[in-house]
Amino acid sequence: MHIILLSGGSGKRLWPLSNDIRSKQFIKIFKKEDGEYESMVQRIYRQIRAVDGEGTVTIATSKTQASSIHNQLGEEVGICVEPCRRDTFPAIALAAAYLHDVKGIPEKEPVIVCPVDPYVERDYFEALKELGEIARDGDVNIALLGMEPTYPSEKYGYVIPQDKEKVSRVVTFKEKPDAETAGEYIRQGALWNGGVFAFQLGYMLEKAHELIDFQKYEDLYAKYESLDKISFDYAVGEKEDSIKVMRFQGQWKDLGTWNTLTEAMEEPYVGEAILNETCENVHVVNELNVPVLCMGLKDVVVSASPEGILVSDKEQSSYIKPFVDKISQQIMFAEKSWGSFRVLDVEDESLTIKVTLNPGHKMNYHSHQLRDEVWTVISGKGRTIVDGVEKDVEAGDVIKMAAGCKHTIIAQTELKVIEVQLGKEISVQDKEKFEY
Amino acid sequence: MHIILLSGGSGKRLWPLSNDIRSKQFIKIFKKEDGEYESMVQRIYRQIRAVDGEGTVTIATSKTQASSIHNQLGEEVGICVEPCRRDTFPAIALAAAYLHDVKGIPEKEPVIVCPVDPYVERDYFEALKELGEIARDGDVNIALLGMEPTYPSEKYGYVIPQDKEKVSRVVTFKEKPDAETAGEYIRQGALWNGGVFAFQLGYMLEKAHELIDFQKYEDLYAKYESLDKISFDYAVGEKEDSIKVMRFQGQWKDLGTWNTLTEAMEEPYVGEAILNETCENVHVVNELNVPVLCMGLKDVVVSASPEGILVSDKEQSSYIKPFVDKISQQIMFAEKSWGSFRVLDVEDESLTIKVTLNPGHKMNYHSHQLRDEVWTVISGKGRTIVDGVEKDVEAGDVIKMAAGCKHTIIAQTELKVIEVQLGKEISVQDKEKFEY
Numbered sequence: 001m002h003i004i005l006l007s008g009g010s011g012k013r014l015w016p017l018s019n020d021i022r023s024k025q026f027i028k029i030f031k032k033e034d035g036e037y038e039s040m041v042q043r044i045y046r047q048i049r050a051v052d053g054e055g056t057v058t059i060a061t062s063k064t065q066a067s068s069i070h071n072q073l074g075e076e077v078g079i080c081v082e083p084c085r086r087d088t089f090p091a092i093a094l095a096a097a098y099l100h101d102v103k104g105i106p107e108k109e110p111v112i113v114c115p116v117d118p119y120v121e122r123d124y125f126e127a128l129k130e131l132g133e134i135a136r137d138g139d140v141n142i143a144l145l146g147m148e149p150t151y152p153s154e155k156y157g158y159v160i161p162q163d164k165e166k167v168s169r170v171v172t173f174k175e176k177p178d179a180e181t182a183g184e185y186i187r188q189g190a191l192w193n194g195g196v197f198a199f200q201l202g203y204m205l206e207k208a209h210e211l212i213d214f215q216k217y218e219d220l221y222a223k224y225e226s227l228d229k230i231s232f233d234y235a236v237g238e239k240e241d242s243i244k245v246m247r248f249q250g251q252w253k254d255l256g257t258w259n260t261l262t263e264a265m266e267e268p269y270v271g272e273a274i275l276n277e278t279c280e281n282v283h284v285v286n287e288l289n290v291p292v293l294c295m296g297l298k299d300v301v302v303s304a305s306p307e308g309i310l311v312s313d314k315e316q317s318s319y320i321k322p323f324v325d326k327i328s329q330q331i332m333f334a335e336k337s338w339g340s341f342r343v344l345d346v347e348d349e350s351l352t353i354k355v356t357l358n359p360g361h362k363m364n365y366h367s368h369q370l371r372d373e374v375w376t377v378i379s380g381k382g383r384t385i386v387d388g389v390e391k392d393v394e395a396g397d398v399i400k401m402a403a404g405c406k407h408t409i410i411a412q413t414e415l416k417v418i419e420v421q422l423g424k425e426i427s428v429q430d431k432e433k434f435e436y
Numbered sequence: 437m438h439i440i441l442l443s444g445g446s447g448k449r450l451w452p453l454s455n456d457i458r459s460k461q462f463i464k465i466f467k468k469e470d471g472e473y474e475s476m477v478q479r480i481y482r483q484i485r486a487v488d489g490e491g492t493v494t495i496a497t498s499k500t501q502a503s504s505i506h507n508q509l510g511e512e513v514g515i516c517v518e519p520c521r522r523d524t525f526p527a528i529a530l531a532a533a534y535l536h537d538v539k540g541i542p543e544k545e546p547v548i549v550c551p552v553d554p555y556v557e558r559d560y561f562e563a564l565k566e567l568g569e570i571a572r573d574g575d576v577n578i579a580l581l582g583m584e585p586t587y588p589s590e591k592y593g594y595v596i597p598q599d600k601e602k603v604s605r606v607v608t609f610k611e612k613p614d615a616e617t618a619g620e621y622i623r624q625g626a627l628w629n630g631g632v633f634a635f636q637l638g639y640m641l642e643k644a645h646e647l648i649d650f651q652k653y654e655d656l657y658a659k660y661e662s663l664d665k666i667s668f669d670y671a672v673g674e675k676e677d678s679i680k681v682m683r684f685q686g687q688w689k690d691l692g693t694w695n696t697l698t699e700a701m702e703e704p705y706v707g708e709a710i711l712n713e714t715c716e717n718v719h720v721v722n723e724l725n726v727p728v729l730c731m732g733l734k735d736v737v738v739s740a741s742p743e744g745i746l747v748s749d750k751e752q753s754s755y756i757k758p759f760v761d762k763i764s765q766q767i768m769f770a771e772k773s774w775g776s777f778r779v780l781d782v783e784d785e786s787l788t789i790k791v792t793l794n795p796g797h798k799m800n801y802h803s804h805q806l807r808d809e810v811w812t813v814i815s816g817k818g819r820t821i822v823d824g825v826e827k828d829v830e831a832g833d834v835i836k837m838a839a840g841c842k843h844t845i846i847a848q849t850e851l852k853v854i855e856v857q858l859g860k861e862i863s864v865q866d867k868e869k870f871e872y
Contacts, residue, residue, distance in 0.1 A: 015729070274759055278752055289782065290742065291763050293451070295756065296749025297736070304745055306726065311747050313732025316714055320731065323710055327727050344780040345790050345854070346725065349831065350814035352790070352854050354781050374834055376810045376856045378786035395785065396858050398810055398834055418781070418788050420812045420854050422832050 001055035001132050002109060002201075003048060004080075004095045006088060007041060007065055007116040013257050015324040016308040017285060022334060024255065025116050026068045029285060031266045040117050040255060042072050051125035056103060059116070060095040067337035071358075078103075083224045088195075089235040090227045093208035094220055100201055101217035107202030110135035113232075114196040119264040123250035128196070131246055134167065135198035139244070142237065143198045144170075146191025146245040147252050152182035155254070157193040157233060161245050164189060170243040173233065191245060193233070194252060207236050258283075258301045258310070258317035271304075281314070287333075306332035306342055338362065339411075344418075351421040357382070357411035365408040365436040371423030373407075375399040380415035384408070385436060406434055437491035437568050438545055438637075439484060440516075440531045442524060443477065443501055443552040449693050451760040452744040453721060458770060460691065461552045462504045465721060467702045476553050476691060478508050487561035492539060495552070496531040503773035507794075514539075519660045524631075525671040526663045529644035530656055536637055537653035543638030546571035549668075550632040555700040559686035564632070567682055570603065571634035575680070578673065579634045580606075582627025582681040583688050588618035591690070593629040593669060597681050600625060606679040609669065627681060629669070630688060643672050694719075694737045694746070694753035707740075717750070723769075742768035742778055774798065775847075780854075787857040793818065793847035801844040801872040807859030809843075811835040816851035820844070821872060842870055 007025055014024040028037040038046070041059075048057055058078040059069055066081050080098040082091055092113055099105045110132040118124070127145060134143035146159045158174040173193065174185055212227060214220040237243070255261045262283035268275055271286030273294065280298045287305040294302060301317055303310045307329065312320065332343045338361035345352040357363070357380075365385065375384070377397045384391050384399050386407045393399065393409070401407045409417065443461055450460040464473040474482070477495075484493055494514040495505055502517050516534040518527055528549055535541045546568040554560070563581060570579035582595045594610040609629065610621055648663060650656040673679070691697045698719035704711055707722030709730065716734045723741040730738060737753055739746045743765065748756065768779045774797035781788040793799070793816075801821065811820070813833045820827050820835050822843045829835065829845070837843045845853065 016726075274762070276752070276755070276759060278749070286745075288745075290452075290744040290765070290768065292745045292747065293756070293759055293763070294747050295759070296752030297747060300733070300747070302745070302747050304740075308726040309722075309724075309728045309738070309740055309745060311728065311730050311733060311736070311738050313714070316712070316732030319712070320729070323712060323729055323731070326710070327729070329726070332726065342781075344788065345778075347814055347852065350852075350854075352780065352788075352814070354788070372832055374812045374832075376812070376858075378783055378788070378856060378858065396808055396810075398836055400834055416783065416786075418786075418854070418856050420814060422812075422814065 001052045001129055002099060002105060002111045003055060003057045003128070004092065004099075004111060004113045005041075005044065005057060005059045005116045006091060006113060006195075007059050007061035007069065011256070012321055012324040013318075014261060014303075015320060015327075016305040016310055017287065017303055019307055019331065022068070023065060024261075026065075026072060026335065027285075029261070029265065029270055031270075037270060039072055040119070041069065044116055044118075044120075045073055045077070047120070047122065047125055051122060052129070056099070056105070058095055058099060058103075060091045068335050070337040071335045071340075083221065085229075086224060086227045087229040088232040089211070089230045090224065092204065092232050093212060094217070094224065096201055096204040096208060097214075097217040097220050100205060105201055107200065107205065108136075109201050110198050111201050111204065112196070112198040115194075117255055118194070119251070119253040119255050119260075121251050124248070124252060127246065127248050127250070128198075131196070131198040134244055134246065135200055138200065140169075141199060141203050141242040142240055143167075143244050143246060144237075145194050145196040145248045147194045148247060148249045149182075149186050149190070149192050152179045152186055153192070154179055154182060155256075158182065158185045158190040159193050159245050160185065160188060160190045161247075167244055167246045170245050173238045191247060194248070194254075197232075197237070211235060258303070258312065258320070259314045262301050262314065273302075283314075349422065349424055349426070351426050353419050353421070354378075355417045355419055357409065357415040357417070359411055359413050359415075362410040363408045364433045365406055366431050366433045367404055367406045368421075368423075368430045369432070370403060370425045370427075370430050371421050372403050373401045373422070374420045375401070375409065376418045376420075378416045378418055380411060380413040382409055382411045382413075382415040385410075388436075406436075408436065437488045437565055438535060438541060438547045439488075439491060439493045439564070440528065440535075440547060440549045441477075441480065441493060441495045441552045442527060442549060442631075443495050443497035443505065447692070448757055448760040449754075450697060450739075451756060451763075452741040452746055453723065453739055455743055455767065458504070459501060460697075462501075462508060462771065463721075465697070465701060465706055467706075473706060475508055476555070477505065480552055480554075480556075481509055481513070483556070483558065483561055487558065488565070492535070492541070494531055494535060494539075496527045504771045506773040507771045507776075519657065521665075522660060522663045523665040524668040525666045526648070526660065528640065528668050529648060530653070530660065532637060532640040532644060533650075533653040533656050536641060541637055543636065543641065544572075545637050546634050547637050547640065548632070548634045551630075553691050554630070555687070555689040555691050555696075557687050560684070560688060563682065563684050563686070564634075567632070567634040570680055570682065571636055574636065576605075577635060577639050577678040578676055579603075579680050579682060580673075581630050581632035581684045583630045584683060584685045585618075585622050585626070585628050588615045588622055589628070590615055590618060591692075594618065594621045594626040595629050595681050596621065596624060596626045597683075603680055603682045606681050609674045627683060630684070630690075633668075633673070647671060694739070694748065694756070695750045698737050698750065709738075719750075775850075785858065785860055785862070787862050789855050789857070790814075791853045791855055793845065793851040793853070795847055795849050795851075798846040799844045800869045801842055802867050802869045803840055803842045804857075804859075804866045805839060805868070806861045806863075806866050807857050808839050809837045809858070810856045811837070811845065812854045812856075814852045814854055816847060816849040818845055818847045818849070818851040821846075824872075842872075844872065 025040040161168040269284035273284040461476040597604040705720035709720040
């Protein structure tokens, strides 16, 4: 089974846990059997691996997410990086070219595309396998998963099947309707389009070449920025007559809002929290290292992160986006491929951050024009290079770097550093990278 | 008018803004006409000064609060420091001895004692003046303010007056009753005991000498720790027959819980907050530098500080104490006479704090046995002394102090420093002070 996982954009609907550089799929919110927590992307990757140890998993994602993916899934995971965001059709076309031209997967092989963020169980992955087999048969060009609708949602597209069989031909696609029309579709036997489909790799390459002028993967990658934003449903799905839909009745939760996300939580809270006995249907996700105390609340979600604090009625939480759009704020926390950083203090002419480097990782060798920096190593062992001079460092060592000086730090063990930035104009743009 | 302001203990009822070393009276929550915020103690001190520029104001408080009081009211404010907590009778006795023996106030002068935390307007201070005049007349030994009760509260003691005149003799005191008994008292014309009373200084000294064996202020101060904990009401008030009560009908809010505190707030929030249009009767007090977003809440208070986050139904917030008692946590923020500190990061073998020194102030000259420290000056100018070596410092300077070395920093301007503490056992107890 070859799977393309679409790891989407910078959802603000789960603020303060998601932001411009941290998407909901990276939030560690689901308790595993061992008591540790995992994120959506870790959960789905683990689930796929449990069902199918053989096939390839390729995560189609943006540059900005690549480091978070490596950080959470390791260096070996297959990633097809989009140079910029161009919606699902270009992303799938690029991933298809990647599988064929880079990974050498034959054109006859079925490929399954699915989003990274539904909350599902093992039966879902069994269904993906079946979907792949329908695509392998070659009877139709596309096989998709139709979710049995539970209410006339306005959030989903609808698929109208020919009959009530488990697998049937698709008569037509319907765009996201209003609630009344959705009710009508459901009475006609329509299913939700969950964005999961399978096809033979050759079919998708053919569609890609029809709509985009390119030769091979590298070529497509190079011209990616010039492509139009267009969804797979619009570019291919709705124009294709040869489609089958397979009904899926198992658990499938779209974790797009706090309301649905908290439904998938095993326990009322993640992180430090106290809920008194008068709390009812309250969920807390607390990433700060101080406690959250909740008293006398009903149907409320509380989430605290270095970015901010949300306290919302669960229903109301769906309307969060315009409010978060108004909050323009410095990124306070980020996971990178090499580790993570957290902003500790912001002053007019200084910024203090804590940097955690994973063992064996390093920063880029870089310099700043307009700021001095001071590192105080607080734990671990490593090596610094400052203007070409190498030095072993450990907890307690202090390194001063004047503006203009080239510097990096390499972690031997996990290495934690307090970095104080000092200057009149401190900006993430003020950074020049060098080879060493 | 000579006023003794009783600045009480470490209320946990307004957690996370109040804690063991930071009491509710120091929270800057009330908006002044100039748009700045002031605390309870700042508000009441400003109000007293507006009504009476002449008399003395002496704040009776504990050692732990003295620095916060100086920080908020300046160095000149009169403080009578209790060496330890011994309830209101010893505190008032000590303050009376202080006024007489240290300040030289004659025994015939009336003194008014009142708590620091009611939310009141100008008429309250006019009433205090009148109360002082009743005490000056010498017709009775104690004059107290009786608040017209608005409901049968179980929180207050009750005073039963002889008649319905504005000023009348007190028949009896009643301890905090249950609601039913309180209702009965109110039908009998009882008033709330608001803890405000006036007496001639000589009377209080006489009572103090009756109950405590001491000579002068210094003597009482020295033996303070050996005194029994006993309230003024119990030790004096309830045993005294010669008492008058003056009715007070003006605004008088006891700001002891989040419920009552938020009622006194001019605006729905202090600090960074967004409340969407579906919020009703919601108050936010946010001391963090990230936003709080509230959606669809009703009758809720949200408070965020470096100590933690409270989200509570307003009614329920009165029951906070046992939950806060369970939270045992490092102090994350404190105001001191010399400035303030805030904990930025806690690791197993390091602690990173930000220290702000007020201009002209300094730390004690001190050393630690079990930790090294690194200072990075992030703003301002000052002077460090490390093992006797003095040095001028400014933003960007780094000072390393090994365990055992004696050190201090003196602020010329406001001075901010990032201090990284490094060691296997970091504790506030590990500190030895020296003269320099």
